Amino acid sequence: xxxxxxxAFGAVIAGVFLCALYYWLSDKLLxxxxxxxxxxxxxRVASRNLARRxxxxxxxxxxPALLLLGIYLVYPVVATFxxxxxxxxxxxxxxxxxYAWAINDAQFRQAIFxxxxxxxxxxxxxxxFGLVIAVMTDRIWWGNIAKSLIFMPMAISFVGASVIWKFIxxxxxxxxxxxxxxxxIVQFFGGDPQVWISMPFxxxxxxxxILIWIQTGFAMVILSAALRGIPEETVxxxxxxxxxxxxxxxxxxxxxxxxxxxxxWTTITILVLKVFDIVLTMTNGQWNTMVLANLMFDxxxxxxxxxxxxxxxxxxxxxxxxxxxxxxxxxxxRQSEGH
Amino acid sequence: xxxLASLRRIGLPRLVVHISxxxxxxxxxxxxxxxxxxxxxxPQQIIASGWWTxxxxxxxxxxxxxxxxxxxxxxxxxxxISGSVFEAGxxxxxxxxxxKVTAPSEYKVGEPADLGEGETLTVAEDxxxxxxxxxxxxxxxGKRVYLTVSTPPAFTTQNYQAVLTSQGxxxxxxxxxxxAIPSTIIPILIAAxxxxxxxxxxxxxxxxxxxxxxxxxxxxxxxxxxxxxKMYNDVGALFGLPSxxxxxxxxxxxxxxxxxxxxxxxxxxxxxxxxxxxxxxVDGASDxxxxxxxxxxxxxxxxxxxxxFQFLWTWNDLLVAMVFLGTGRDQLVLTGALNALLGSQGxxxxxxxxxxxxxxxxxxxxxxxxxxxxxxxxxxxxxKGG
Numbered sequence: 154x155x156x157x158x159x160x161a162f163g164a165v166i167a168g169v170f171l172c173a174l175y176y177w178l179s180d181k182l183l184x185x186x187x188x189x190x191x192x193x194x195x196x197r198v199a200s201r202n203l204a205r206r207x208x209x210x211x212x213x214x215x216x217p218a219l220l221l222l223g224i225y226l227v228y229p230v231v232a233t234f235x236x237x238x239x240x241x242x243x244x245x246x247x248x249x250x251x252y253a254w255a256i257n258d259a260q261f262r263q264a265i266f267x268x269x270x271x272x273x274x275x276x277x278x279x280x281x282f283g284l285v286i287a288v289m290t291d292r293i294w295w296g297n298i299a300k301s302l303i304f305m306p307m308a309i310s311f312v313g314a315s316v317i318w319k320f321i322x323x324x325x326x327x328x329x330x331x332x333x334x335x336x337x338i339v340q341f342f343g344g345d346p347q348v349w350i351s352m353p354f355x356x357x358x359x360x361x362x363i364l365i366w367i368q369t370g371f372a373m374v375i376l377s378a379a380l381r382g383i384p385e386e387t388v389x390x391x392x393x394x395x396x397x398x399x400x401x402x403x404x405x406x407x408x409x410x411x412x413x414x415x416x417x418w419t420t421i422t423i424l425v426l427k428v429f430d431i432v433l434t435m436t437n438g439q440w441n442t443m444v445l446a447n448l449m450f451d452x453x454x455x456x457x458x459x460x461x462x463x464x465x466x467x468x469x470x471x472x473x474x475x476x477x478x479x480x481x482x483x484x485x486x487r488q489s490e491g492h
Numbered sequence: 493x494x495x496l497a498s499l500r501r502i503g504l505p506r507l508v509v510h511i512s513x514x515x516x517x518x519x520x521x522x523x524x525x526x527x528x529x530x531x532x533x534x535p536q537q538i539i540a541s542g543w544w545t546x547x548x549x550x551x552x553x554x555x556x557x558x559x560x561x562x563x564x565x566x567x568x569x570x571x572x573i574s575g576s577v578f579e580a581g582x583x584x585x586x587x588x589x590x591x592k593v594t595a596p597s598e599y600k601v602g603e604p605a606d607l608g609e610g611e612t613l614t615v616a617e618d619x620x621x622x623x624x625x626x627x628x629x630x631x632x633x634g635k636r637v638y639l640t641v642s643t644p645p646a647f648t649t650q651n652y653q654a655v656l657t658s659q660g661x662x663x664x665x666x667x668x669x670x671x672a673i674p675s676t677i678i679p680i681l682i683a684a685x686x687x688x689x690x691x692x693x694x695x696x697x698x699x700x701x702x703x704x705x706x707x708x709x710x711x712x713x714x715x716x717x718x719x720x721x722k723m724y725n726d727v728g729a730l731f732g733l734p735s736x737x738x739x740x741x742x743x744x745x746x747x748x749x750x751x752x753x754x755x756x757x758x759x760x761x762x763x764x765x766x767x768x769x770x771x772x773x774v775d776g777a778s779d780x781x782x783x784x785x786x787x788x789x790x791x792x793x794x795x796x797x798x799x800x801f802q803f804l805w806t807w808n809d810l811l812v813a814m815v816f817l818g819t820g821r822d823q824l825v826l827t828g829a830l831n832a833l834l835g836s837q838g839x840x841x842x843x844x845x846x847x848x849x850x851x852x853x854x855x856x857x858x859x860x861x862x863x864x865x866x867x868x869x870x871x872x873x874x875x876k877g878g
Contacts, residue, residue, distance in 0.1 A: 154666045161670040164742065168678040176685055180780040210779055211695040218686035218750055219701075221679075224723075225716060225747030226708050232719035243722070286516060289509050299513050301863065303520045308859035309852045310808030312827040316834065316848040317523045320530065320841060325539075332542045332841070334526060366523065371870065378871050423710050430810045434831050449714050450811070453721070460718045467714040478710045485706045486699070 172217065179213045230471070237464035241457075251461040261466070264443045268473075270357055271364075271428060271444065276421040278365045280414060283372025287380055288402065290373075300377070304370035311367070311430035318363045319435060322349040351440040360442060363431050368424065372417045379413035380406065419477045426473050445470050524852075531845040532647045538841050551587060551642040553596050558621060558637055561629030570624045577639055578619040584641040589615045596638035613637070651846035659837075660821060661847050664829035668854075670738055671813060671825055672806040675745035676799055682746070683753030684761075684795065688783050690754065691762035692769055702758070708751040717815055720744065724816065736818040744816050745809070749802045756801075759872045760794035761787060797869025800862050804855050826851040 187202035187209075240247050255261045286303060290296035306314060323333030324346055331337045336346035350356050383406055391405045407414075429446040436442045438451065445466055452463035529543045540552055556577050564571045578584060588597035591607060599605035604614045610626035615637070623635070656662040689695075690702055728735030764787070772782050788795075806812075810827040817823045824832060830847050837843045859866065 154663065157666055157670055161673055161738070164674040164738070165677050168674060168742070169681060172678070172681045176681075176780065180778070184778075207693075208695060211689040211693040211698075214685040214689035214693070214779075214783075215701070217682045218754060221682065221743070221747040221750050222705075222708060225720065225744060226711055226751070227704075229716035229719040230711060232722075233715050236718060286513070289513050289516075292506070292509055293513060296513070299517050301860070302517050304863075305856065305859060306520070306524070308804055308808075308855040309524070310810070310827050310855070312810055312830050313808075313848050313852040316830060316844055317527050319834070320527055320845065321523055323841075329539070330541055332539060334522070334542065334544070337542050337544075366520065369520075374867055374870055423712075427712050427714065430827070433810070434834055446712075446714055450717075453718060453815075460722070464718055467712065467718070470712045471715050474710050474712055478707050481710065482703045482706050486703065489699075489702065 175217065176214070179216075180210075183209060183213065233464045233467050233471075236460050237468055239461050241459035241461055243460045247461065251465045254462060255465050255469075260443055260448060263441055264445045264448045264466075265469075267357055267442060267444050268426065271361060271425045272422060274358070275361050275364050275368070275425045276418045278361075279368040279372045279421050280376075280417050282365070282369045283417065284376050284407075284414070286369065287373045287377035291377060291380060300370075300373060304374055306367045307370050309367065311363075312434050314363050314367055315431055315434035318359075318366075319350070322359060324348045350436055350442075353441045356436065356440055356442055360431055360435050363435075364425065364428060368421055372421065375413060375417050376410065379410040383409050419480065423474055423477060426470050527845040527848055530841055531651055531849045532649065533842070534646055534648050534650070535840075535842040537643065537646065546647075547645055551640055553638060553640050555593075555596075555636055555638050557634040558623055560634040561631040564625075564629045570626060571628050573623040573629065573634075575621060576619045577615065577621055577637065584619065584643045585617050586615055586619055586639050587617075587642050588640040589613075590638045591635065593638060597640045615639070651842040652850070655843055655846045655850065659829075659833065659843060659847065660824070661826070661829055661850050663822065664824050664826045665850065667817075667822075667824065668807055668826040671741050671745070671817070672803055674738075674742045675749070675806040676803045678742060679746040679749050679753050679802065680795055680799060683750055683798070684757055684788065684791065685783065686754050687757035687761050688779075688787055690758050691764075693779065705751050705754050705758075709755060713748065713811060716748075717811075721815060736816060736823070738817070741813060741816045744812055745802075745806050748812070749798075749805065752801065753798050756798050756869060756872060757791060757794050760791055764790055793865060793868060794872075796862070796865040797872070800858060800866050801869055803858060807855055 183206055187205045189199045189202050189206075236243050237251055238246060238248060240250075286300075290299045290303075293299070309317070321334045322336075323331075324336055325331055325333075331340055331346050333346075335349060340346055349359050352359075387405055387409065388401060391401050396405070427446055428444055429450065432438060432442055432444050432447045433450070438444075438447045449463045449466035449470070452459045452466065526543050529546050530538055533543065533546055537546070558577070559573050559575050561573070563575070564573045566572075577586065586601050588600060589605075590596045590598035591605075591613070592598065599613075599615075601615055601617050604612045606612055611624070613621065613623050615621045621637070656665075690698060690705075724735045724740055727733070768786060768790075769782060772786055777785070808827060809825075810831060813825045813828055817825065817828075819828060819832070830844075830851050833844060833847055
């Protein structure tokens with residue numbers, strides 16, 4: 154164990170050293186290839202070399218980053234697209250057979266349906282709770298402590314959160330004492346304990362609760378910052394005009410933070426499309442809880458793996474993300490133009 | 493005065509807000525608190541009662557046999573058997589007792605119960621009993637008595653000792669550190685150089701690369717898995733190396749974190765004052781020197797923000813580790829180990845809760861200590877609208 158940690162620290166030092174060495178050496182090499190001498194050299198040569206250095210240097214700086222992005226993100230997107238037209242081992246071209254399979258597969262349709270359900274509930278719930286909590290915590294003296302506590306689940310892994318919630322949903326059969334909080338509450342009010350996570354359709358919502366619990370803090374932090382940025386005059390003016398608190402919130406404040414609400418909504422939407430860990434650990438897709446990311450993972454290894462089918466499923470997730478991606482790029486462009 | 497401050501005067505009554513926020517906080521904390529308490533309880537108590545009763549102890553109905561007739565002594569005209577319903581070392585308080593299974597808590601403690609046929613039985617709260625009869629006792633098996641016993645709250649660190657050693661969580665903890673630390677630090681320098689180039693250097697294609705980085709931030713990991721797995725297998729076969737290794741995971745995490753890293757750092761570095769960089773250029777410093785001596789130290793807050801994000805993400809990741817490191821017992825990171833335990837030890841909550849707590853303790857500590865940087869990173873990391 155100790156030797157493993159030592160090798161990890163060794164990797165950190167070696168990695169940082171190698172990176173630094175690359176940047177340093179490449180810079181030195183650049184100066185060697187395009188020399189600029191003080192005083193005695195030809196001024197035109199010197200200025201030409203300076204210009205050349207300036208045109209090459211950005212690519213030296215960007216090189217390692219672009220290499221990583223290219224190998225790990227750009228190339229795989231293209232390769233996955235191509236693989237989706239090939240058979241399970243990726244060797245024989247099968248045309249649209251994998252797509253045809255997907256459309257007719259009951260489990261795939263189930264996953265699409267569940268993903269839509271997640272998309273409809275989780276971003277809306279997180280944004281709504283986040284906004285309400287942000288407004289309330291900004292008005293009390295211990296608001297920052299409260300925010301910290303609500304924000305904390307962000308640091309917990311999805312797997313850890315699943316264990317935490319599985320304990321809440323725990324069911325004991327027969328006459329045993331219910332040790333799951335939810336069933337104990339149900340029993341306290343005279344209801345019958347239920348096996349929550351194997352209750353078709355409704356179990357999806359019990360899984361969603363976990364993600365909402367994790368992500369509300371994120372929405373709250375971002376929206377709280379946006380609320381603080383609202384110019385005071387707009388609210389003052391509304392107060393003078395006799396608006397009540399409710400009207401001020403919905404008609405003055407919310408419209409001014411639409412942009413931020415959209416950002417929060419889309420960020421959580423992307424997260425929801427990729428939701429994997431929670432479903433894997435809670436149900437592994439059983440009892441009609443399958444979602445796309447889990448189905449894709451399943452097909453990657455099921456029966457030795459089927460790269461064609463899982464590529465199709467990955468592409469469906471990608472297609473769902475693409476509109477948001479384009480919107481993000483536009484926003485970023487607009488923002489950098491404003492710089 | 494902010495807009496919110498002026499709203500304060502006209503909105504909901506202050507008390508309602510205080511109570512609502514308090515309720516929400518409790519609601520948000522209860523799940524985590526539940527496993528924390530459970531992880532310190534004894535296994536028998538965990539299944540006997542809900543964790544919310546941990547402070548009051550649990551009460552259970554049990555049956556024990558009293559000593560048989562051979563232990564009886566004669567006192568006057570009565571025969572007496574006495575002893576304790578508890579075994580040596582067992583703690584608890586008797587709340588009620590009975591002699592019939594249909595009425596296990598028929599009699600109150602401390603009061604003699606008339607069992608008929610000249611028999612009386614007294615059980616005290618501390619478990620000592622006195623069983624008397626006007627005639628001699630039969631020898632053979634002792635009489636069965638049913639007890640309602642409350643056990644005092646008992647906490648233990650046994651569960652932690654068990655999971656850290658026998659359940660392999662200790663090894664997984666080390667594995668998680670091995671994955672997370674290099675994956676956090678290595679991408680920082682690479683991303684910072686790229687961010688500097690994208691902020692302060694003029695070159696054709698800059699806007700395009702920036703757009704690509706923003707786009708790649710949201711590419712689902714799922715798109716990368718199949719081609720990368722194939723590539724790792726091919727590269728492994730080519731050089732005779734194992735296709736699943738820590739080096740592979742470090743590179744994968746570094747690359748997957750790269751778009752966010754470049755974006756965060758570019759936002760920060762491009763906002764640094766122009767004058768500093770230009771005056772350094774006038775003094776004859778090269779871009780390399782400017783970066784090392786000026787930009788890196790000045791961007792510390794942004795570097796810290798990214799480092800926290802990346803650490804939380806790599807520590808909490810399950811998918812990348814499962815695909816690129818494998819699911820063998822020695823290679824499991826904490827999240828993977830916890831997932832495996834859910835399958836193999838489902839229902840053994842003393843193991844699951846203690847393991848879960850070991851898993852989440854590091855990120856929670858990081859979160860509370862470095863929250864400031866995390867929030868700053870979040871605010872500059874999300875593409876601002878409007």
